[in-house]
Amino acid sequence: MKYAANIIRILFLALFIFLLANGKVFLWLALFGISLIAALFFGRIYCGYVCPMNTLMIPAEWLSKKLKIQSTSTPKWLKNGYFSWIALILSVAAMLLSKRILHIELPILPIWLAASVLITLRYKPAVFHNLICPFGTLQRTFGKFARFSKKVDKEACIGCKLCEKACPSEAIVVYSADKKAQIDTALCHQCNNCSEVCPKGAIRYGK
DSSP, X not given: OHHHHHHHHHHHHHHHHHHHHTTOHHHHHHHHHHHHHHHHHHOSHIIIIIOHHHHHHHHHHHHHHHHTOOBSOOOGGGTTSOHHHHHHHHHHHHHHHIIIXXXXXXXXXXXXXXXXXXXXXXXXXXHHHHHTOHHHHHHHHHHTTOSSEEEEOXXXXXXXXXXXXXXXXXXXXXXXXXXXXXXXXXXXOOOSHHHHHOTTOOEEEEX
């Protein structure tokens, strides 16, 4: 499953680059719009498998750990959670104004792509996913209503926290009260990292 997921990510990254090179970014934005509707039913599969930023953040995180430059802290000014919404509003405004006033297509997607990699070289992926990404904030809003998502079988869960450590978006928390894992559907990328490390097979995708 891990290799299949990586192949899917690479194929979508190739599609993104192709559309970008041919000046058809609007088709990618249309795909993103469709993914928001899909998130209502299937969760944030766009973030887990389609998003080119996430695909490049995976090797960026690996490199960050190798070079030992990753910080475990989160900038205090990001913790209020408003920045991603501000980033979304500014991104949309910049795209519209640049086209109307300057008559140019602002490369907003490549700009955010570069930002995601640079930020992940310094901070954990969850910092960008949850607190900075303007596209992620929409996915989070729609994803929290998902009919299907990763769920934890409380009977099987042993509270080992392996899933908590494996989650790139910090969507899983093992609470000290009952020693059971719980998944925040709004943050979950449906990426399968947690299922792969669970020794008891306690995490499954379903209603």
